[in-house]
Amino acid sequence: xxxxxxxxxxxxxxxxxxxxxxxxxxxxxxxxxxxxAPDLITKSKGAQIKDATDLKRVMxxxxxxxxxxxxxGILNIGHQHFIxxxxxxxxxxxxxxxxxxxxxxxxxxxxxxxxxEFTFCVIRNHPVSEGYLVSGMLIALVMPPYIPLWQVAxxxxxxxxxxxxxxxxxxxxxxxxxxxxxxxxxxxxxxQISGDQxxxxxxxxxxxxxxxxxxxxxxxxxxxxDGAPVVDALNSHNASFGADFSFFNMFxxxxxxxxxETSTLMALIGAVILVATGVASWxxxxxxxxxxxxxxxxxxxxxxNEYMAMPAxxxxxxxxxxFGVVFMATDPVSAAQTEVGKxxxxxxxxxxxxxxxxxxxxxxxxxMLAVLFMNVMAPLIDYYVVKANKTRRLQRATV
Amino acid sequence: MSKIVKLKxxxxxxxxxxxxxxxANLAAATTFAIKPxxxxxxxxxxxLVNEGDTVKAGTPILIDKAMDQVIYAAPVSGEIVEVKRGExxxxxxxxxxxxQTITHENFGKIDLNQDRDALALKLASTGVWPxxxxxxxxxxxxxxxxxxxxxxxxxxxxxxxxxxxxxxxxEEKYFQAGIDALAKLTKGKVHLNVDGSKPVxxxxxxxxxxxxxxxxxxxPAGNVGTQIHHLDPINKGEIAWTVSPVGVVQIGKAVLEGVxxxxxxxxxxxxxxxxxxxxxxxxxxxxxxxxxGNLNSGHxxxxxxxxxxxxxxNLDGFLGFYHNQITVIPEGDYEEFLGWLKPSSSKLxxxxxxxxxxxxxxxxxxxxxxxxGEERPFVVTGVFEKVxxxxxxxxxxxxxxxxxxxxxxxxLGLYELVEEDVALCEFVDPSKNDLQELVRHGxxxxxxx
Numbered sequence: 001x002x003x004x005x006x007x008x009x010x011x012x013x014x015x016x017x018x019x020x021x022x023x024x025x026x027x028x029x030x031x032x033x034x035x036x037a038p039d040l041i042t043k044s045k046g047a048q049i050k051d052a053t054d055l056k057r058v059m060x061x062x063x064x065x066x067x068x069x070x071x072x073g074i075l076n077i078g079h080q081h082f083i084x085x086x087x088x089x090x091x092x093x094x095x096x097x098x099x100x101x102x103x104x105x106x107x108x109x110x111x112x113x114x115x116x117e118f119t120f121c122v123i124r125n126h127p128v129s130e131g132y133l134v135s136g137m138l139i140a141l142v143m144p145p146y147i148p149l150w151q152v153a154x155x156x157x158x159x160x161x162x163x164x165x166x167x168x169x170x171x172x173x174x175x176x177x178x179x180x181x182x183x184x185x186x187x188x189x190x191x192q193i194s195g196d197q198x199x200x201x202x203x204x205x206x207x208x209x210x211x212x213x214x215x216x217x218x219x220x221x222x223x224x225x226d227g228a229p230v231v232d233a234l235n236s237h238n239a240s241f242g243a244d245f246s247f248f249n250m251f252x253x254x255x256x257x258x259x260x261e262t263s264t265l266m267a268l269i270g271a272v273i274l275v276a277t278g279v280a281s282w283x284x285x286x287x288x289x290x291x292x293x294x295x296x297x298x299x300x301x302x303x304x305n306e307y308m309a310m311p312a313x314x315x316x317x318x319x320x321x322x323f324g325v326v327f328m329a330t331d332p333v334s335a336a337q338t339e340v341g342k343x344x345x346x347x348x349x350x351x352x353x354x355x356x357x358x359x360x361x362x363x364x365x366x367x368m369l370a371v372l373f374m375n376v377m378a379p380l381i382d383y384y385v386v387k388a389n390k391t392r393r394l395q396r397a398t399v
Numbered sequence: 400m401s402k403i404v405k406l407k408x409x410x411x412x413x414x415x416x417x418x419x420x421x422x423a424n425l426a427a428a429t430t431f432a433i434k435p436x437x438x439x440x441x442x443x444x445x446x447l448v449n450e451g452d453t454v455k456a457g458t459p460i461l462i463d464k465a466m467d468q469v470i471y472a473a474p475v476s477g478e479i480v481e482v483k484r485g486e487x488x489x490x491x492x493x494x495x496x497x498x499q500t501i502t503h504e505n506f507g508k509i510d511l512n513q514d515r516d517a518l519a520l521k522l523a524s525t526g527v528w529p530x531x532x533x534x535x536x537x538x539x540x541x542x543x544x545x546x547x548x549x550x551x552x553x554x555x556x557x558x559x560x561x562x563x564x565x566x567x568x569x570e571e572k573y574f575q576a577g578i579d580a581l582a583k584l585t586k587g588k589v590h591l592n593v594d595g596s597k598p599v600x601x602x603x604x605x606x607x608x609x610x611x612x613x614x615x616x617x618x619p620a621g622n623v624g625t626q627i628h629h630l631d632p633i634n635k636g637e638i639a640w641t642v643s644p645v646g647v648v649q650i651g652k653a654v655l656e657g658v659x660x661x662x663x664x665x666x667x668x669x670x671x672x673x674x675x676x677x678x679x680x681x682x683x684x685x686x687x688x689x690x691x692g693n694l695n696s697g698h699x700x701x702x703x704x705x706x707x708x709x710x711x712x713n714l715d716g717f718l719g720f721y722h723n724q725i726t727v728i729p730e731g732d733y734e735e736f737l738g739w740l741k742p743s744s745s746k747l748x749x750x751x752x753x754x755x756x757x758x759x760x761x762x763x764x765x766x767x768x769x770x771x772g773e774e775r776p777f778v779v780t781g782v783f784e785k786v787x788x789x790x791x792x793x794x795x796x797x798x799x800x801x802x803x804x805x806x807x808x809x810x811l812g813l814y815e816l817v818e819e820d821v822a823l824c825e826f827v828d829p830s831k832n833d834l835q836e837l838v839r840h841g842x843x844x845x846x847x848x
Contacts, residue, residue: 001736004736005734029773033739033773034739035736035737036734036735036736036737036738037734037735037737037738037739037769037771037772038734038770038772038773039731039732039733039734039769040732040769040770040772040773041730041731041732041768041769041770042731042768042769042770043711043833043836044710044711045710045711045835045836046708046818046822046825046833046834046835046836047706047707047708047822047825047826047833047835048700048702048706048707048709048711048726048728048768049706049707049728049747049766049767049768049826050769050770050771050772050825050826050828050831051747051748051749051750051771051826051827051828051829052743052746052747052748052755052757052771053748053749053750053752053755053771053772053829054739054771054772054773054775054829054830054831055772055775055778055779055829055830056739056740056772057739057740057750057752057753057754057755057772057829058750058752058778058779058829060739060740060752060753061752061753064753127773127774127775129775129776130775131778168776169776170775170776170778171775171776171777171778171830172776273753276751277750277751277752277753278750278751278752279752279779281780281781332778332779332780332781333778335780337780337781337794337795338792338795339781339784342781382795386792386795386811389790389791389792389811390810390811392790393634393790393810393811393812394810396632396634397634397635397636
């Protein structure tokens, strides 16, 4: 490692004040601190020691928590492909096929996102922050497998610039960066991120007869229009191919959808990692699932159509709810920041997701809009929680 | 009515280098210094002596022209060897070379039955007064004020902190006299807060004229700021005073003996000291005789006080006025390959993020001064709240100070805090912000504008 240290030392003068690449010193620091934890020491006054955990470690924890969802997503993309094309395939075939369609998206997301981030670091002269480690992975995981790479790149640039850097960079953003990317695509290029055709990557193959590429949410909505019980429709969908939307299949994630969002199980594994490591707020996660379930029950009680009558627990495994609640809603920067606020914020995300899904046919996927809406509302929630704290202090003074 | 408070929030740092309850056999310090920088409230310090003057213990050597009733006295008798100034003639240290045997100024025993204001002025003229700290702001108290209550924390939960039951053994008489004097100065109560998880040391158990409360839980249960919050919190416009037990004993000695006796027993702690233990010395002692020849390695940081709230000293620096402890730990100016990623159970962390396994390690930790990361904006939320056992929203308060929003600072409770109350927040912050400095900045904004 001494060699690497020496290499850094040897190029260091170029990045110091007066060096020829002086402007790029934040990039130099950024790379050096990834290779080596820096040799900074505490100031002479104040805490003389600091905790061994830094933001890099917090962020990498989130990335690791997403890896089960990524790996499952890769496998599932292949699985869905071979079902649609009617071919027999081994697990290895599926994994290779999935990797070939997912990795380019992941690479584009990281490469374009980091390039944008670095550009801003140089222009604004602020240190390279770790936030994009998480955002880059998230953006890839919420993309459909059949998305043109230039759209990924465009959405990434939009999310990093408009979602984050204009507010001052990591820690200052109002909206979740990855959700911003997805929302951008959803409204700018709806053809590539909604409907029945985009969730299964066919390549140059054609789908076998009778195969439908619809998502569970789409099937549920259509069943409701036809007046058929939703659960029956889900169970019979693509049943002849062994790819029905049974509760178990949806929980496991063997269904079409965005790369990382299909498996409730993998999201829950991620949730366990995030909560056990204390990185994400369990209040938001529990609130999100609880809010969706309770709202599902309310819908059942008020049911006027088949979708509203769908058993409430189905909401928890359909679409991207689990993924969104675990990985998107818990983003500490865009979530509510007070402990009471986190409960309200989480519950409202669950509630809104179900309302949007069931009552608004234009937006079958409610979690994206629910998270973005609550991102905007989070400061308002916190405002009242903080005000309550101030009021307690004021009342104490008069007693 | 004494109160029993059990706290859950907080974090105990278990470090290598605890001082055993015995005297360390080391050479005595020979020079001593008063450092105006130890007193954050001093506005216009004025030196009353010149280099070459001889002084006795208790001779006034410094005053604050903004509050000249309070004198800062020589802790020992001897010769003024240097008045050290820094940039812009800022007064840094007044150094005294001590006599072999210390002689004291004698100002006569203090009658506690006199008028309250007269008593306060008398105490202010003896050299013991700077032990009395005013809240809000954490500055030396003004004798003209009458506080709503006086708070004494009888135990220190900071890392490797000295055991007052040991250092104040046998001082019962003086401690009681100090309490009696303080009780005269307030219109409210004197609160003596003891550690509820241990037997109460003899010096505190029989104390009269004070309300004895029990606190238990992890650090900062022993911080007087935490205790005030749970007993009688400070609101805007109110004043409370705090005194350390060591200060109470000094006040008691002034009352009963009529002298300023600045002797105190301090703990020598930390992983880099060969010999740890306690030594008897005086306020402002030069630390070189305690650390030179007593180090395990060459590259160390000597800290006056503890690792959370202390101050870095040179090898021949002087103990801070309020400090009862020296801690010596390794300096941390090294790079570590993938240090942010490597799993470790030997690096101390409050967090459990991937690879941080210190929560599984029940032993003692060896820590150094490395920051383990660069400064970042606030990102992670809910962490400060876990180590702050008060009804205060730390993140919002810190942001209010950054934004210099005076109303917010007041409303969010800055009057209740001084640096040491946010020291744990500063330690656990993954974004590595210097929060104690920030809180002092906020306090100065409230004080001076």
